[in-house]
Amino acid sequence: MSNLSDFDAPKKPWLTAFIPVIVIILAAGAYWIFSIYDSTNGSESQSGTNEKSGSRLTSGKNYYLYLSEIELFPTNEDSKSWDSGDGGPDIAYSIKWQGNEVFESTTKDDTLLANWSGLQIDLKWSDLLGKTISPNEAIQAARVRFQKNESVSAIVVDKDLAKDDKAGTIQINLSDLRIGKNEKEFKKEGGNCVRRVVTTVLPIDSTMGDLASFMKE
Amino acid sequence: MNKLLIILSSIFLGIGLVAPTMTIVPKAGELTWLMEILDPESMLPVTYSIFGIIIELANSMEWLLVIVLTFFSVLFPITKLYLFWAASSESGENSNIGWIASIVGKLSKFSMAEVFVLSLVLISLKTLPGGTDVQLEFGCMIYLLSVIFSTLSSLRIFNKKELCNN
Numbered sequence: 001m002s003n004l005s006d007f008d009a010p011k012k013p014w015l016t017a018f019i020p021v022i023v024i025i026l027a028a029g030a031y032w033i034f035s036i037y038d039s040t041n042g043s044e045s046q047s048g049t050n051e052k053s054g055s056r057l058t059s060g061k062n063y064y065l066y067l068s069e070i071e072l073f074p075t076n077e078d079s080k081s082w083d084s085g086d087g088g089p090d091i092a093y094s095i096k097w098q099g100n101e102v103f104e105s106t107t108k109d110d111t112l113l114a115n116w117s118g119l120q121i122d123l124k125w126s127d128l129l130g131k132t133i134s135p136n137e138a139i140q141a142a143r144v145r146f147q148k149n150e151s152v153s154a155i156v157v158d159k160d161l162a163k164d165d166k167a168g169t170i171q172i173n174l175s176d177l178r179i180g181k182n183e184k185e186f187k188k189e190g191g192n193c194v195r196r197v198v199t200t201v202l203p204i205d206s207t208m209g210d211l212a213s214f215m216k217e
Numbered sequence: 218m219n220k221l222l223i224i225l226s227s228i229f230l231g232i233g234l235v236a237p238t239m240t241i242v243p244k245a246g247e248l249t250w251l252m253e254i255l256d257p258e259s260m261l262p263v264t265y266s267i268f269g270i271i272i273e274l275a276n277s278m279e280w281l282l283v284i285v286l287t288f289f290s291v292l293f294p295i296t297k298l299y300l301f302w303a304a305s306s307e308s309g310e311n312s313n314i315g316w317i318a319s320i321v322g323k324l325s326k327f328s329m330a331e332v333f334v335l336s337l338v339l340i341s342l343k344t345l346p347g348g349t350d351v352q353l354e355f356g357c358m359i360y361l362l363s364v365i366f367s368t369l370s371s372l373r374i375f376n377k378k379e380l381c382n383n
Contacts, residue, residue: 017303020227021295027231035235138251 103142233360
């Protein structure tokens with residue numbers, strides 16, 4: 001008959017040595033659960049960029065502004081076809097801010113519905129030898145500062161070899177605009193032949209990733 | 218005291234394996250802004266833990282790196298701590314302590330191996346083109362603490378062995 005109790009019995013070091021292994025698993029598990037809980041709470045409180053799509057413009061801040069879509073009526077102000085023959089109008093626009101032309105778009109040929117992405121990189125073969133392209137060069141938009149009760153005007157034309165035909169002048173009140181796309185429809189009256197315009201506004205201080213996602217929306 | 222060091226080392230090892238170890242900030246040189254537009258998701262910074270790196274390497278079928286990293290940063294430190302605890306639990310009269318201590322001694326020579334392997338991975342990533350940056354996160358420090366505590370523990374086990382021999 002043995003006098004040894006369970007407590008006095010020799011310990012088995014090979015079994016008790018699993019204690020650190022268990023501690024490692026517990027510590028890893030505890031941290032993992034904590035990090036999941038933390039990331040769940042973090043994503044709830046995260047507000048993303050300062051200016052979200054659809055929010056109002058902030059006074060004193062600078063913005064990119066461009067017309068991402070222009071739709072013209074099928075006929076010009078004289079109710080005649082835009083170009084001689086079957087060709088549609090070659091649409092281009094310029095933006096005036098505080099009396100100065102601050103942006104001129106490229107021309108979209110033979111269309112009643114013109115689109116601009118706001119991004120454009122013109123590369124020539126010689127550029128492959130080493131051209132530095134900056135974001136400012138690639139973003140095709142007017143740069144304006146938002147002040148209350150200020151407006152910009154967009155002059156839409158049908159580009160022709162001889163003389164450009166005016167399609168309409170759109171007054172855009174900056175206070176009416178939101179970040180992202182702003183759609184507005186017009187009637188054909190008083191020399192206006194622009195049916196619809198989509199004005200896109202993007203904060204200048206956004207990251208390129210944010211700008212890209214704003215443009216996609 | 219020795220067991221306390223092993224427990225602390227175990228806690229730090231457990232957290233160090235799953236906590237963020239490094240963040241890779243992808244860059245494409247002068248065209249970083251353009252890549253952010255064309256493929257914004259691929260340009261987002263990615264943070265990895267040691268486990269995360271191993272899983273990512275396994276997904277990329279880099280089996281040699283998976284085996285090396287798993288051995289040196291997971292299996293090796295766990296085995297080391299297991300043996301350290303076993304050695305600490307042995308009484309002075311027990312003959313096993315000499316045998317365990319000799320294994321511990323051999324293992325201790327490689328005690329910085331896991332840090333070395335981790336450093337190699339970081340250095341290889343540091344040389345990525347386009348200015349891609351690798352930032353160390355707090356998980357790396359925690360992992361390093363685990364190595365320091367296990368090293369202290371092995372030194373104490375050695376002292377214990379020498380006392381037994383004397």
